[in-house]
Amino acid sequence: MLSGYRVLDLTDEKGFLCGKIFGDLGADVIKVERAGGDPARRIGPFLHGIPDRGKSLHWFAFNSSKRGITLNPESLQGQEIFRRLSDRVDVVVESFPPGTMDDLGLAYSSLSATNPRLIMVSITPFGQTGPYRDRKASDIILLAMSGLMSITGDSDRPPVRMCLDQSYCLAGAHAAVGTLLALRHRQISGEGQHVDVSMYECAVRANYWEPSRWEFLKTIVKRMGNQFPRAAAKGKQLWHCKDGYVTFLLTGSTSGARMMNALVAWMDETGRAGRMKDIDWNTMHLSKISQEELGSLEEAIGEFFLSFTMDEIEEVALKRGIPVARVNEIDDITRDEQLAFRKYWDPLRMPGTAETIGHPAFPFLTSVGGTGVRSRAPMTGEHNEAVYGKELGLPEETLSALREGGVI
Amino acid sequence: MPMRSALEGINVLDFSWVGAGPLATKYLADFGAQVIKVESTKHPDIGRLSAPFKDNIIHPDRSAFFLHSNTSKLSITLNLQHPKGITIAKKLVLLADIVMENFAPGVIEKLGLGYTHVSRIKPEIIMASSSIYGQTGPKARFRGFGNAGAAISGHTALTGWPDRDPVSPGIAYADVVQPLFTVIALLAAIDYRGRTGKGQYIDTTQVETMIQFISPAVLDYFANGRIQTRAGNRSSYACPHGVFPCKGEDRWCAIAVFDEKEWEGLCRAMENPEWTRDPRFATLSSRKENEDELESLINPWTRQYEAEDLVRTLQEAGVPSGAVQDGSDLVDRDPQLRERESFVRLHHPVIGECNHPVPPVKLSKSPAQVKTAPCLGQHNEYVYTELLGIPDAEYVQLLNEGVFE
Numbered sequence: 001m002l003s004g005y006r007v008l009d010l011t012d013e014k015g016f017l018c019g020k021i022f023g024d025l026g027a028d029v030i031k032v033e034r035a036g037g038d039p040a041r042r043i044g045p046f047l048h049g050i051p052d053r054g055k056s057l058h059w060f061a062f063n064s065s066k067r068g069i070t071l072n073p074e075s076l077q078g079q080e081i082f083r084r085l086s087d088r089v090d091v092v093v094e095s096f097p098p099g100t101m102d103d104l105g106l107a108y109s110s111l112s113a114t115n116p117r118l119i120m121v122s123i124t125p126f127g128q129t130g131p132y133r134d135r136k137a138s139d140i141i142l143l144a145m146s147g148l149m150s151i152t153g154d155s156d157r158p159p160v161r162m163c164l165d166q167s168y169c170l171a172g173a174h175a176a177v178g179t180l181l182a183l184r185h186r187q188i189s190g191e192g193q194h195v196d197v198s199m200y201e202c203a204v205r206a207n208y209w210e211p212s213r214w215e216f217l218k219t220i221v222k223r224m225g226n227q228f229p230r231a232a233a234k235g236k237q238l239w240h241c242k243d244g245y246v247t248f249l250l251t252g253s254t255s256g257a258r259m260m261n262a263l264v265a266w267m268d269e270t271g272r273a274g275r276m277k278d279i280d281w282n283t284m285h286l287s288k289i290s291q292e293e294l295g296s297l298e299e300a301i302g303e304f305f306l307s308f309t310m311d312e313i314e315e316v317a318l319k320r321g322i323p324v325a326r327v328n329e330i331d332d333i334t335r336d337e338q339l340a341f342r343k344y345w346d347p348l349r350m351p352g353t354a355e356t357i358g359h360p361a362f363p364f365l366t367s368v369g370g371t372g373v374r375s376r377a378p379m380t381g382e383h384n385e386a387v388y389g390k391e392l393g394l395p396e397e398t399l400s401a402l403r404e405g406g407v408i
Numbered sequence: 409m410p411m412r413s414a415l416e417g418i419n420v421l422d423f424s425w426v427g428a429g430p431l432a433t434k435y436l437a438d439f440g441a442q443v444i445k446v447e448s449t450k451h452p453d454i455g456r457l458s459a460p461f462k463d464n465i466i467h468p469d470r471s472a473f474f475l476h477s478n479t480s481k482l483s484i485t486l487n488l489q490h491p492k493g494i495t496i497a498k499k500l501v502l503l504a505d506i507v508m509e510n511f512a513p514g515v516i517e518k519l520g521l522g523y524t525h526v527s528r529i530k531p532e533i534i535m536a537s538s539s540i541y542g543q544t545g546p547k548a549r550f551r552g553f554g555n556a557g558a559a560i561s562g563h564t565a566l567t568g569w570p571d572r573d574p575v576s577p578g579i580a581y582a583d584v585v586q587p588l589f590t591v592i593a594l595l596a597a598i599d600y601r602g603r604t605g606k607g608q609y610i611d612t613t614q615v616e617t618m619i620q621f622i623s624p625a626v627l628d629y630f631a632n633g634r635i636q637t638r639a640g641n642r643s644s645y646a647c648p649h650g651v652f653p654c655k656g657e658d659r660w661c662a663i664a665v666f667d668e669k670e671w672e673g674l675c676r677a678m679e680n681p682e683w684t685r686d687p688r689f690a691t692l693s694s695r696k697e698n699e700d701e702l703e704s705l706i707n708p709w710t711r712q713y714e715a716e717d718l719v720r721t722l723q724e725a726g727v728p729s730g731a732v733q734d735g736s737d738l739v740d741r742d743p744q745l746r747e748r749e750s751f752v753r754l755h756h757p758v759i760g761e762c763n764h765p766v767p768p769v770k771l772s773k774s775p776a777q778v779k780t781a782p783c784l785g786q787h788n789e790y791v792y793t794e795l796l797g798i799p800d801a802e803y804v805q806l807l808n809e810g811v812f813e
Contacts (some may be wrong), residue, residue: 001600017620025596044644045628045636056706061623063767070595108772127770130747135723136670140641141730144651144662145742150734151578158651159660159732161641162577163566169621173588180595181414182441185774187602189412193773201750201768206584208431208765211751212472216460220734222658225575230553237555238564247559248575255454259551279559318549323555323772327574329565330629330636335562338547340807344616350631351703357630360623365542365615366521367609368600375532 001370002027005183006089009066010073013040013165014199015095015123016062017172017333018179022091023065024362026370030085030387031066035406046169047350052350053380060377062172064348064359068378069387070405070408073104084392086118088190091179093121098128108194118192120184123175127198137200139165145204147210154225169267170206171199231292236298238327245327250297252284260284262320263341267304274300334358346372384408416700421497421504422481423521425453427583428538428614430477432590436506438478438767438776441604444500444791445481447784448488456784462759468784469758474491475781479764483782487813492806494520495766499796501526505601506594507535513548513587523609531788532607534597538590540582540614548754557582557614561620564631582614589617622712647695648674648702648764652710652731654718659713660732663706663722667692675727678709739763788812 005027009019021028037053047055071085072078083106084093092111094101101122108120114391122128125137143161144147153160164289178195186192204211213219221229226238228249239246252260260281267273274378276297286294303315310326317324326332345358362371388394388408402408418441418637418642422433429790430445449451462469487493500520502508506610509516516522517539519693537543540552540560554617555576558564568575593610601607619626625636641650643664651660665671668691675684683689683705688698695702710718715731722729731737738745747753748770751763751800757780767776792798792812806812 001596004799018548021592023669025592042645045624045634046630047631049632049634057627058624060470061627063664080576107570115754124746125446127748127760132744134726135730137730138646138664138666138728140643140649140662140664141728144557144732147733147735148578149651149660149662149732153575154572155536156574157569158574158641158653160568162581163563163639164622165622166581170584170588173592174767174769177435177588177591178597178771180592180599181769181774182771183599184595185414185771186413187599188416189773191773193771197774198748199772201748202740204745204750205765206579206581207735207738208472208476208584209741211763211765212476213460214735214739216462216472217464220736221578223578226573238573240573245559245574247564247567249553251553269711276725292546317551319546321549321551321553322557323553325550325552325559327559327564328562330562330777331742332626333560333562333615334626334629336547338541338550339615341545342542342616344615344619355631357627359630360616360619360626363620363643364610364612366593366611368606370600374783399516 001025001366001368004090004371005388006030006382007091007093008032008085008089009330010094010096011123012038012095013043013058013062014125014168015093015172015175016040017169018093018121018123018175020062020065021176022179024371024373026374028065030383031063031068031378032071033068035070035072037408040372047353047355060095060350061359063377065348066378067383067387069384070381072407073106075405075407077402077405079105079401081407082106083114084294087115090117090183091119091121093123093175093179098122098124098133112192116191117186119179119186119195120192121175121179121195123171123199124134125198126200127398128196132200139167142167142200142203145200147204147207151207151221151223152208153223155223158236158294159223167199167203170202171197174202178295209281233286233289235294236302239302239305241313242307244310244329245307246310246324247303247327248324250286250294252281252286254282256286257281259322262322263301265319266316266322267300272300272304276300311349317338335398348373348376351376412774413777415439415441416508418442419504420444420506420508421500423507423509423511423516424538425510426455427477428590429508430455431583432538432587432594433481434477434479434639434766435587435591436594438778439774439809440777443481444787445478445483445782446486446488447483449485449784450487452784456705472626472759472762474526474758475762476765478781480779482787482791483785484788485785485812487811488519490809491813492721492809492811496792496811497521498529501529502521503795504530505534507533508594509537512551513539513543513596514680517593522711527607527609530607532601534594534601534607535627536590536594536610536612536664538612538727542613543611554580555584555650555687557618561586561615564624566622566625566638568638570638574638581619584619586612586617589620596798605765631709634787642699647692647699648706652706654710654713654715656714659715661718662730662732664728666728670727671695673727674722677721677725677727690702694786737769752778753779754780757783785812
């Protein structure tokens with residue numbers, strides 16, 4: 001869909017996903033690493049479980065669909081080469097601490113002087129401005145500050161973060177949105193612009209309920225494990241079943257009546273509906289029920305789920321329209337029938353090996369096609385020859401000198 | 409040049425409701441697209457009936473939850489069960505660049521407004537359908553709620569403590585992630601249409617978009633057969649890494665040390681106690697091997713300080729750190745959010761003046777211009793009589809027939 005666009009990607013792990021999305025959409029994305037290889041290649045897990053800079057699965061996952069070159073922008077030569085590249089691309093995306101690109105003489109104001117159509121996208125923990133601009137932060141710091149951790153986890157344990165590095169992915173996806181908006185503006189105005197993404201604000205935006213809960217109700221929700229906060233009683237969300245867990249939330253009133261009736265009918269087939277059969281779910285307002293009453297209903301449902309496997313529950317849920325979802329482990333998702341139907345797993349050959357492994361494909365289907373993982377992640381400097389030699393026309397002697405000088 | 413909207417001139421016909429759909433069209437609206445939200449008085453968006461409400465009065469125009477997800481949009485009420493309602497919907501399609509919906513798969517087709525229908529009316533239309541699992545396939549009928557996306561995609565199983573049951577994220581996280589990809593798809597489609605004249609149909613799912621955010625764990629399974637498990641607050645490439653108790657009730661500071669420079673900074677901040685010189689804590693890998701003990705040695709130190717004081721000390725020493733905050737901190741105290749204007753105070757006709765969330769992406773020349781959320785059917789006259797040009801007499805006639813319910 002976006003073939004014809006060119007992106008120069010200088011991000012570290014905080015911003016990888018932005019360039020990957022563009023690559024998956026068909027743009028030519030050039031990942032720029034330091035001459036010795038990106039420090040982010042130290043992040044595991046690793047192919048075969050052995051830490052090796054060339055085998056980081058984290059790096060492979062987020063840098064597929066990109067080509068790779070090396071460049072150290074600290075030297076004047078490096079900066080000059082960078083300019084030659086940025087003059088030929090539509091987008092530069094970076095995640096250096098604020099001020100770094102300025103110090104290198106590569107600020108947006110400078111780069112856009114020779115390429116007024118350039119869109120520069122900066123992804124940083126707190127954005128380019130503000131009292132926290134220069135604070136050091138990583139994913140857990142940002143999730144802690146965003147309020148998301150205070151609402152996640154068991155009440156008798158510390159606040160817990162969502163798995164892996166969610167704020168980096170949120171920021172990368174937001175940066176892709178910002179870049180596309182800037183490209184649209186450029187179509188109308190002919191000009192590029194600077195896109196400033198604050199990872200912190202992306203995480204705060206993800207915490208979509210708490211700010212308004214405080215503003216209007218002056219209440220603070222505290223983490224409560226797998227319970228769901230309601231006006232009166234807290235509802236149970238996670239349920240044990242024979243071989244794992246499912247999620248389900250008892251919902252009454254008109255919105256929940258149909259599915260509660262379906263659940264009760266299923267329970268009744270083996271005589272286990274008990275007094276739930278006599279409840280008129282249309283008028284049962286769960287936001288007003290007492291914890292004790294809700295607890296006894298949940299106990300009956302809990303015992304019922306415990307006698308079935310995830311597969312069994314899923315089959316009935318699909319058939320009868322009961323909104324119970326399986327809590328999948330990683331291997332479960334790779335076996336999911338629906339994902340297989342949608343051809344969600346692309347076999348990709350891993351860099352430096354002959355192995356092919358499954359890789360998540362692009363996350364939407366489109367009727368015109370032209371999206372998808374187009375290539376595996378690059379090896380360090382894999383496309384130096386193609387980009388510097390062929391596209392920039394630098395002769396081999398120059399490239400050797402640059403290599404020796406540590407510039408590429 | 410005056411500030412222009414990035415999406416000026418783009419018209420969106422928005423049938424979506426609840427969480428993931430509206431959060432996608434909110435981005436489009438905030439950046440200047442004209443988003444016409446199609447609602448109905450008989451079946452209002454569940455978002456309109458979600459707390460918190462202004463003054464605790466349950467009313468479709470008083471929901472702050474709805475406001476936060478629907479800024480900058482227009483609202484019309486249209487009875488899609490009435491054949492004339494469908495006719496009008498089709499007239500609105502002719503005005504639109506984008507049609508967005510998130511009904512259960514099959515519903516929009518039955519209404520006669522699916523992609524096959526709308527693309528016949530307007531071949532260059534861009535339509536997006538978002539669902540949990542997809543429009544077609546063995547599980548397309550799956551009905552879910554809030555955290556189904558997180559559960560099915562593997563996120564929930566990976567969240568929480570190794571010795572406990574998994575926990576759902578504190579929010580319906582798929583409702584945050586999916587909209588981002590829906591917007592990306594729509595914006596790319598607009599760009600593509602600008603170059604080729606072609607529209608398209610886009611099908612996004614909660615499950616597939618959520619898996620993108622845990623892809624390293626997926627590759628770990630495919631490559632190594634390893635099923636990643638819950639890690640609490642720990643990280644494979646940082647140590648210490650977690651939240652540490654501070655002075656007061658349930659107050660915590662997040663600390664993350666990625667390299668030896670940051671470790672030295674942390675030791676300096678702690679005034680270099682003897683135990684930090686133990687060779688067991690000398691490198692990242694040795695610290696990871698002794699992480700339980702390391703954490704138990706740091707806890708008594710952090711407990712002496714207020715979270716914000718601790719953060720200041722650690723930041724001065726170059727250590728990534730930040731306090732665990734809650735909603736009141738974000739709204740009342742956070743100086744960074746205030747400076748960045750992450751919430752803008754606007755006037756809503758029924759709720760009054762309140763915070764409106766601003767997109768976390770700042771564009772230097774075409775910034776977001778957030779407007780308040782619409783009341784139910786607030787723009788009926790504007791859309792029907794002005795945009796569609798329905799003459800007043802006919803408008804009243806249709807109104808009486810219940811077409812605009």
